[in-house]
Amino acid sequence: MIGGMSGSSLYLDGVSVVFDGFRALNNLSLIIEPGELRAIIGPNGAGKTTMMDIVTGKTRPTTGVVRFGEHDLTRLDEPAIANLGIGRKFQKPTVFDALTVFENLELALKAPRDPWSCLRWVLGAPARRRIEGVMEEIGLAERARDRAAILSHGQRQWLEIGMLLMQEPQLLLVDEPVAGMTDQETEHTAALLRRIAGQRSVVVVEHDLEFVRALGEKVTVLCEGTVLSEGSIDHVQNDPRVIEVYLGR
Numbered sequence: 001m002i003g004g005m006s007g008s009s010l011y012l013d014g015v016s017v018v019f020d021g022f023r024a025l026n027n028l029s030l031i032i033e034p035g036e037l038r039a040i041i042g043p044n045g046a047g048k049t050t051m052m053d054i055v056t057g058k059t060r061p062t063t064g065v066v067r068f069g070e071h072d073l074t075r076l077d078e079p080a081i082a083n084l085g086i087g088r089k090f091q092k093p094t095v096f097d098a099l100t101v102f103e104n105l106e107l108a109l110k111a112p113r114d115p116w117s118c119l120r121w122v123l124g125a126p127a128r129r130r131i132e133g134v135m136e137e138i139g140l141a142e143r144a145r146d147r148a149a150i151l152s153h154g155q156r157q158w159l160e161i162g163m164l165l166m167q168e169p170q171l172l173l174v175d176e177p178v179a180g181m182t183d184q185e186t187e188h189t190a191a192l193l194r195r196i197a198g199q200r201s202v203v204v205v206e207h208d209l210e211f212v213r214a215l216g217e218k219v220t221v222l223c224e225g226t227v228l229s230e231g232s233i234d235h236v237q238n239d240p241r242v243i244e245v246y247l248g249r
């Protein structure tokens with residue numbers, strides 16, 4: 001294990017993905033340390049979402065190494081990768097409108113693996129405490145009894161993140177979380193992701209550079225399927241190559 005911390009590193013080395021002759025990823029190498037919060041930016045079609053598809057097993061690399069700790073992710077299917085503790089948030093939330101915040105989180109706790117376990121389910125004190133802990137983490141403790149239907153767009157996204165946290169992921173992948181959010185919701189989302197990283201790794205793809213700046217962590221710029229630049233937001237924003245292909249448009 002790198003760095004001696006608990007948890008696993010995500011390790012991509014020389015990853016290429018070819019769709020009908022088109023290289024969506026081109027010799028991509030990337031390491032995410034345990035507990036790290038990493039932002040990924042880059043122009044449309046740079047391969048950001050494809051990179052997440054590779055990690056979750058949705059897409060297979062044509063060549064290259066993809067490891068999570070000691071696990072070779074290229075040999076595992078999507079459910080097996082999810083079971084390793086790799087969670088993914090899609091842009092469209094899958095919260096249940098008719099259920100309350102609490103009930104949505106309760107459902108996320110029961111959801112996995114054995115479908116029959118639901119039938120035997122009784123919500124014990126430890127489970128209740130975990131739901132309450134996650135509601136605090138996502139800033140919705142005061143909304144516990146409110147139906148998801150009446151939440152704002154931003155609050156629904158946070159609830160979705162909370163549902164992923166119920167599964168206690170080691171690595172969370174988040175694709176464009178602040179699209180459609182108000183400025184204040186965007187700020188809250190940056191604070192939320194800062195809060196939840198550390199205990200697990202978080203990789204967040206986003207075009208909103210104010211949001212990426214608010215995350216205050218290392219930024220990777222992808223372009224044409226490979227890493228163009230990496231470093232602080234100030235470093236990458238001042239990198240002439242990044243300005244040319246991404247920022248200067």
Ligand SMILES: Nc1ncnc2c1ncn2[C@@H]1O[C@H](COP(=O)(O)OP(=O)(O)OP(=O)(O)O)[C@@H](O)[C@H]1O
Pocket residue numbers: 019023024042043044045046047048049050051
């Ligand atoms: N299943 C697929 N079959 C064929 N081409 C694909 C497939 N998935 C992605 N691509 C292509 O690969 C390239 C990279 O796409 P990807 O969605 O990863 O980009 P992105 O960086 O997430 O872009 P955006 O910022 O627009 O979300 C695009 O040209 C896309 O059309």
Ligand SMILES: [Mg+2]
Pocket residue numbers: 048049050175
């Ligand atoms: Mg994308």
